């Protein structure tokens with residue numbers, strides 16, 4: 001059952017962020033859906049706008065510093081329950097790659113991410129999310145290891 005909400009979305013290069021209705025799919029395996037309670041406002045999101053997406057495909061849901069409560073849990077997730085208060089980490093190290101194995105998770109080659117779960121409601125366009133988060137939104141789906 002998809003969830004519905006709103007998000008601050010960059011719809012195309014050169015445009016201001018706009019509030020759009022969105023739909024959010026259920027979390028996939030290893031993912032959680034978080035109802036966002038608060039989000040930091042960081043210069044990185046402005047950089048994404050100023051660099052015309054900074055390599056991400058439009059539309060883009062801004063925001064990468066969120067906190068909220070777990071609303072739904074994907075298959076196989078352990079240690080989190082509906083209602084848990086979480087902070088979203090914008091980088092969840094894989095613990096498998098050479099950087100992680102040498103004790104340098106900050107430079108993880110393959111940070112864990114959720115699949116594309118957010119769509120612009122009016123046309124179904126799949127949204128990118130800044131730093132795998134997209135916290136300027138009612139809900140975000142993140143990898144369970146990114147929900148601390």
Ligand SMILES: [Zn+2]
Pocket residue numbers: 042043044064065
């Ligand atoms: Zn930031």
Ligand SMILES: [Zn+2]
Pocket residue numbers: 093094095096097098099100101105107108109110111
């Ligand atoms: Zn890694």
